[in-house]
Amino acid sequence: MKILKLPKQQLDYFASVLQQFGEVHAPVKRQGKYVFARLDRWSDAVLEYNRTILPPKKYLLPPRETMFCYRRGTGYAPASENLDRKIVLFGVHSCDIYGINILDEVFAGKYPDPYYRTRRDNLTIIGIDCTPDEHCFCRSMRADFVDHGFDLFLYDIGDYYLTFVGTARGDDMVLASKTLFEPVTREDIDEYKRRSEAKRRAFQLDVEIRDLPEIFEMEYHADIWEELGKRCLSCGSCSMVCPTCYCYDVVDEVELGSRDGRRVRCWDSCLFSSHALVAGGENFRESRASRIKFRFYHKQRGFVAEYGRPSCIGCGRCIEACPVKIDIVEVLKMLRGAEDGATA
């Protein structure tokens, strides 16, 4: 892997050069929170942020998208709404890149989704290191460092960003920037290691996940699921903000008075009461307890069986978004019996 360094004072020039590769989007502040949005001036970018409201999945799986239109007489027309839009996403945290890597496995792996694949090919990712806050537990989920999934990754080492080049496109961006990048020195490497160690020590949350699938297996009938079911509002906020929740619903929207229409897919949540409702009125997960249990089992156990790792990345968004303060770290600790009132 090629490693260079970029002076911080040249970052705005670098961002300008990046515009050759697509629209530059970055975290910007809106009403006290952060969102990924298109920049129309560099000073809007906020590179020291905790987390965005929505993760980068919104660029790959839009909350609502038309898959195709159908019209009597002309037949089907595939939708290409914004599919060719090239975007450079600047300032993505390692946990969010880890989340994209998980989505890649689901949507660009064994059963590739053409819409996702096209958007993914058109998305350039420039990662940036971060400082964990009170809701971050990505280190527990092994998502505090990524070795792939980015085109470039920037690590703050003082006056410079140590820059890991992850792909050929990343290398093209470095080459297009001519003299902006400089070679790395011994002092830069030592500074990187010092800051990396400091970050490791900064995590306030820690949860052991090694034998978690087995504990989930044993605690399938634990009281905690009923207790959580009583608290959960089934609002789906946790799913919406989750970088790896990818459930969607597909509906045909038929125009009034005709048989023409469009097929649309939009975000769904396993916490919604209609999620497991099937024709005939049968609902496989009618109670809220069964739905929240399903969400935890899918993320922490089912995904491990399928892909060898949990699909939770420890970003803390669900903790922040939950209106009734259901805290995934507390739930996992209770399941492990690490805190009082643990299990049945």
Added chain:
Amino acid sequence: MPLTQGPVPPATVLIVDDDWDFRESLGSYLKMNGLRVVQASDGREGVRLAMAERPDVIVMDIMMNERTEGLFALQSIRRTAALRDTAVIVVSSLYADAAGFSISPERAWMGQDEFIAKPVDLTRLLDSIKAHVSRRGEQVAVQERKEEA
């Protein structure tokens, strides 16, 4: 064929520059030469006015409130369907002032149609603007002929 044939309106030039003196002096010079001029003092206002006024040519500075502001404004223009084909002449001293930023403006990586370094030669700039206006007129005529056919 239009029903009435009125006088041809003057071509519009949008000047985007944070330097009031530069905008005013260039604006007066262009008006004296029969052009209509609108002015914006920063990139965002420039993009907004470009959408509202649909100028024939945009004269864009780069280093304004921020030193890369014009580069971002230019990209917004290039990525807006209604403005994508508008001629943009970058008039800047970026490459004289920016230490360590050695990417040649002659390469069209910024998305400009032409680069003219400051201090600007007004006669050359006027010739360039007229050339772009004339080219745009030809493009519009071709488009209209296509639509009529």
